[in-house]
Amino acid sequence: MWKLQVCGAGRAGDGTNTFAQLLGKILKDMGAWVFIWRDEVYSNIQTRDSAFGMRAADFPIYGPEEGFDILVAFDEGALWDWTREGRIPPIERLRAGGVLIYDSSPRLEYPNTGHEVKEELVASVAEAKGLKVFGAPFGAMAKERFGNYIVRGAIALGVLAHMLRLPVQAFERQFRRLFNEELFRLNMDALLEGVAYARHEGWEVPDLEVRLDSAEADGRQFLMGNEAVALGAIVAGCRFFAGYPITPASEVLEYMAEKLPKVGGVVVQADSEMAAIHHVIGASIGGCRAMTATAGPGFSLMQEAISAAGMTETPIVIVVSQRGGPATGLPTKVGQEDLNETIFGGHGDFARIVLSPTEPEDAFYLMGTAFNLAERYQCPVLVIYDQVFAQSQYTIPPLDPQRFSIDRGKLIGPWGPPWRGDGPFRRYLLTPDGVSPRAVPGTPGITTMYYNSNEHNEDGYITEEIPIREAMVNKRVRQRLAIIRKDSDLPPPRVGGHPEASIGFIAYASLYGPLVEVVGQLTAEGRPAKLMALRTLWPFPSKEVRRFVQSCRRVYVVEYSVGAQLRGLVQMEATGPMPRKLRSILRYDGRPMTPQYILRAMEDG
Amino acid sequence: MAIDTVARPISAADITGPGAWWCNGCGDFGVTAAFKDVLLSVVNELGVPLERVFIVSGIGCSSKEPEMLRVNAYHGQHGRSIPVAMGLALANPSLVVVDFGGDGDTYGIGMEHFVHACIKNVNMTLVVMNNQVYGLTKGQASPTGHLGLKTSSTPYGKTIRPVNPLKLAIAAGAAFVARGVSWRKKELAEIMRMAITTRGFSLIDVFSPCVTYHREPGYRGSGAIVDWYRLNYVVDIKEAWRRMQEQVFSEEERSRLPADYDPTHHEAALMALRLIEEAAKMGREVTGVLLINESAPTMAEALGISADRPPALADIAIESNLAIYREWLAELR
Ligand SMILES: Cc1ncc(C[n+]2csc(CCOP(=O)(O)OP(=O)(O)O)c2C)c(N)n1
Numbered sequence: 003m004w005k006l007q008v009c010g011a012g013r014a015g016d017g018t019n020t021f022a023q024l025l026g027k028i029l030k031d032m033g034a035w036v037f038i039w040r041d042e043v044y045s046n047i048q049t050r051d052s053a054f055g056m057r058a059a060d061f062p063i064y065g066p067e068e069g070f071d072i073l074v075a076f077d078e079g080a081l082w083d084w085t086r087e088g089r090i091p092p093i094e095r096l097r098a099g100g101v102l103i104y105d106s107s108p109r110l111e112y113p114n115t116g117h118e119v120k121e122e123l124v125a126s127v128a129e130a131k132g133l134k135v136f137g138a139p140f141g142a143m144a145k146e147r148f149g150n151y152i153v154r155g156a157i158a159l160g161v162l163a164h165m166l167r168l169p170v171q172a173f174e175r176q177f178r179r180l181f182n183e184e185l186f187r188l189n190m191d192a193l194l195e196g197v198a199y200a201r202h203e204g205w206e207v208p209d210l211e212v213r214l215d216s217a218e219a220d221g222r223q224f225l226m227g228n229e230a231v232a233l234g235a236i237v238a239g240c241r242f243f244a245g246y247p248i249t250p251a252s253e254v255l256e257y258m259a260e261k262l263p264k265v266g267g268v269v270v271q272a273d274s275e276m277a278a279i280h281h282v283i284g285a286s287i288g289g290c291r292a293m294t295a296t297a298g299p300g301f302s303l304m305q306e307a308i309s310a311a312g313m314t315e316t317p318i319v320i321v322v323s324q325r326g327g328p329a330t331g332l333p334t335k336v337g338q339e340d341l342n343e344t345i346f347g348g349h350g351d352f353a354r355i356v357l358s359p360t361e362p363e364d365a366f367y368l369m370g371t372a373f374n375l376a377e378r379y380q381c382p383v384l385v386i387y388d389q390v391f392a393q394s395q396y397t398i399p400p401l402d403p404q405r406f407s408i409d410r411g412k413l414i415g416p417w418g419p420p421w422r423g424d425g426p427f428r429r430y431l432l433t434p435d436g437v438s439p440r441a442v443p444g445t446p447g448i449t450t451m452y453y454n455s456n457e458h459n460e461d462g463y464i465t466e467e468i469p470i471r472e473a474m475v476n477k478r479v480r481q482r483l484a485i486i487r488k489d490s491d492l493p494p495p496r497v498g499g500h501p502e503a504s505i506g507f508i509a510y511a512s513l514y515g516p517l518v519e520v521v522g523q524l525t526a527e528g529r530p531a532k533l534m535a536l537r538t539l540w541p542f543p544s545k546e547v548r549r550f551v552q553s554c555r556r557v558y559v560v561e562y563s564v565g566a567q568l569r570g571l572v573q574m575e576a577t578g579p580m581p582r583k584l585r586s587i588l589r590y591d592g593r594p595m596t597p598q599y600i601l602r603a604m605e606d607g
Numbered sequence: 608m609a610i611d612t613v614a615r616p617i618s619a620a621d622i623t624g625p626g627a628w629w630c631n632g633c634g635d636f637g638v639t640a641a642f643k644d645v646l647l648s649v650v651n652e653l654g655v656p657l658e659r660v661f662i663v664s665g666i667g668c669s670s671k672e673p674e675m676l677r678v679n680a681y682h683g684q685h686g687r688s689i690p691v692a693m694g695l696a697l698a699n700p701s702l703v704v705v706d707f708g709g710d711g712d713t714y715g716i717g718m719e720h721f722v723h724a725c726i727k728n729v730n731m732t733l734v735v736m737n738n739q740v741y742g743l744t745k746g747q748a749s750p751t752g753h754l755g756l757k758t759s760s761t762p763y764g765k766t767i768r769p770v771n772p773l774k775l776a777i778a779a780g781a782a783f784v785a786r787g788v789s790w791r792k793k794e795l796a797e798i799m800r801m802a803i804t805t806r807g808f809s810l811i812d813v814f815s816p817c818v819t820y821h822r823e824p825g826y827r828g829s830g831a832i833v834d835w836y837r838l839n840y841v842v843d844i845k846e847a848w849r850r851m852q853e854q855v856f857s858e859e860e861r862s863r864l865p866a867d868y869d870p871t872h873h874e875a876a877l878m879a880l881r882l883i884e885e886a887a888k889m890g891r892e893v894t895g896v897l898l899i900n901e902s903a904p905t906m907a908e909a910l911g912i913s914a915d916r917p918p919a920l921a922d923i924a925i926e927s928n929l930a931i932y933r934e935w936l937a938e939l940r
């Protein structure tokens with residue numbers, strides 16, 4: 003088993019993201035499974051510290067590990083808490099005996115002048131951690147030879163290429179994809195400069211050399227969670243997207259803006275989240291499969307509309323990408339604090355479905371299910387995940403659009419035969435299964451389709467009469483939830499590990515990734531463990547969860563929420579309190595949980 | 608594939624709903640009567656199939672308009688009818704989308720959407736039944752309530768100045784801006800007809816008096832509030848132009864401007880804004896068609912959507928799109 007974890011650290015604007023991207027893509031081309039995440043990103047555009055992590059392995063990985071093998075530092079912030087605010091710099095995450103490569107030239111450009119990596123600092127940490135240290139004047143080389151400070155990233159890549167034995171052709175291919183001819187030459191030259199430098203200095207790290215077999219890599223996708231969600235939605239037939247920019251959901255809007263117009267769809271950058279979700283309601287009534295994507299603050303603004311979609315029985319899909327809260331909270335960092343709002347938000351009782359993908363392959367196909375369920379049951383479907391899933395890049399097996407099937411439920415459209423009902427079209431017709439026909443406006447013969455957010459009769463007109471109110475509530479809530487629960491398309495939990503294990507873990511969204519490794523490691527150590535990642539969160543999979551918990555002696559519910567919202571749901575919907583059996587592993591500092599973090603928390607508690 | 612059907616002649620009975628339980632004498636009845644006339648002519652004379660008409664409303668007495676009708680409709684949340692209407696208009700530009708709201712609905716809680724709809728020039732018609740109060744919540748002052756207006760939420764008289772929706776709509780670039788009054792049905796119907804056939808965003812702010820909660824000193828009894836409006840509050844834009852142009856515009860300006868007020872004149876916005884201000888000095892509000900300007904692209908046009916290939920009818924079958932999906936998957940490698 004081969005694996006490698008590298009951090010590129012500097013300030014925002016230093017190109018640490020591009021650095022990690024290129025390194026990751028090259029390793030991926032060589033056959034590695036690569037995962038790239040935002041190790042340290044603040045809600046600022048320039049000058050704050052910024053670090054990107056890149057993990058590669060010759061087996062599938064869905065998250066970071068603890069401990070970098072290599073840290074490439076472009077700024078002193080990589081080595082110490084220069085702002086003195088209790089920040090834990092990336093050097094703390096470099097493993098003992100690891101490799102530190104740094105830019106030894108002065109920081110030449112405003113506003114970061116003076117913040118170069120200082121020799122004394124390097125000496126002290128190198129000694130303390132037993133590091134192998136390699137300093138080269140990347141910045142000065144970039145300025146002198148290329149007249150362009152930013153290519154110091156490419157020079158640093160060259161140094162790494164030599165030390166890890168990465169073939170130059172692999173870089174050529176990626177540079178071609180990324181740059182125009184001029185920038186291609188510039189970056190290739192800078193890269194070769196770095197290679198030559200490291201070779202001349204005789205820098206070697208034999209234990210980190212890359213050992214990969216590219217045989218299977220062809221066709222694997224490399225993409226962000228948000229991209230998988232957006233493309234999955236398009237393949238599912240979404241042709242209307244409205245959204246308002248917000249981290250960590252904006253990539254969905256951006257991807258849609260680029261692609262939807264090319265398949266006859268439309269994207270609206272709305273004037274607020276309230277506007278966005280009401281556009282989506284309008285478009286859905288108009289006959290589109292329609293979606294929005296948001297995060298914490300924007301999601302709160304949508305609550306009234308979600309309730310309206312429930313009452314009017316309008317199918318919509320809402321993507322909720324969670325960050326640390328409450329309020330503005332930690333805009334660029336991970337959280338799972340909006341689960342309760344997703345399941346219980348919006349006023350009044352109405353049917354809804356809440357799904358959650360574990361990784362991008364799962365997400366891609368799950369979007370097909372989300373749209374089918376929304377139209378089949380004419381209710382809001384929420385797809386919830388978190389910042390780590392949303393904005394990390396994963397390597398996954400090839401995706402296949404032909405695995406999708408589109409079911410529009412009881413929607414009548416001008417594509418079908420003209421509607422011939424006896425009497426007027428009744429939007430809320432009471433039917434045996436409780437779901438009424440719905441039509442695309444403009445369908446010949448349908449002129450009396452009235453959606454109403456007031457309590458209504460079968461024709462859609464306002465009424466507060468007791469028998470009709472009861473019939474409508476039963477149809478919309480009880481009967482609907484009952485048939486939803488029976489639908490075999492509801493994604494079942496994803497289970498893994500040793501089936502007979504007595505230690506269990508329950509989680510959702512990106513935490514699936516580290517838990518796969520946790521149960522693998524525990525089982526290998528002779529302490530069999532298993533995991534259950536929930537992919538349908540509402541209606542809650544009570545039976546499955548209860549059975550899982552019953553089969554274990556101890557169950558850890560792992561989540562990014564100090565309020566332990568998922569554990570609360572497990573207790574409320576499946577197990578009851580079970581104070582001795584159920585334990586929480588929580589993290590709420592906005593940083594991703596690694597397998598090691600979870601294992602430590604387990605031993606501690 | 609555009610939706611293409613043939614209109615069939617319809618009668619008033621075909622489009623009449625069970626009713627909205629409005630107070631006797633409510634101005635909204637007048638608005639409804641005018642709209643039904645327009646709907647009949649849009650279907651029977653202009654040949655728009657009734658199934659292509661879609662009504663949207665928010666929450667308020669006025670937003671109960673769909674209860675008065677029998678047409679395809681969405682009756683949603685307070686202040687949010689406009690973004691729903693926008694979604695419909697973009698999903699399928701071949702629909703005739705008419706939005707009915709109140710003054711609280713549109714210029715209070717929904718102001719954000721109102722201004723953006725004007726700017727974005729969505730092809731839809733917005734009819735605001737402006738009664739200076741929040742009727743459905745029992746008569747509190749609304750953003751259009753005039754200074755000094757006494758209501759349950761302004762017991763000492765309103766001290767916050769009112770919003771002028773016409774000025775806002777003109778400044779924000781609406782294609783059609785008009786003010787109607789509920790008690791002149793023919794004129795209101797004519798305005799509605801023009802608004803519906805104008806390409807782009809049309810605002811019709813209608814003085815539609817609330818006979819139950821809008822009280823003015825000295826005006827008692829049913830119908831009195833209409834008199835208050837007629838006698839004290841409104842002035843027709845054409846008449847305002849005739850009477851006030853000399854005091855408002857310089858000779859040089861008048862030499863370029865038409866003799867009679869013309870909403871299609873390229874300087875109509877200028878004329879309207881100055882007349883609104885001048886009328887306000889006398890405590891009056893203008894009525895009539897202020898502005899028609901179809902020069903800007905509609906939101907759908909700006910986004911490249913057309914009525915013959917509406918997103919709502921896009922072919923979403925996997926097989927039809929497989930080549931492009933595969934291309935996009937290849938990019939994500
Ligand atoms: C979000 C929200 N806030 C408040 C209300 C209560 N509400 C219902 S109607 C209304 C005011 C209606 O006034 P207006 O829009 O002027 O319509 P009118 O009744 O005067 O025709 C209010 C505040 C609501 N339904 N929703």
Ligand code: SF4
Pocket residue numbers: 628629630632633634635668669738742743816817818819820
């Ligand atoms: S309260 Fe006023 S606005 Fe409402 S129905 Fe009565 S008169 Fe009309």
Ligand SMILES: [Mg+2]
Pocket residue numbers: 667709710711736737738739740741742749
């Ligand atoms: Mg009102």
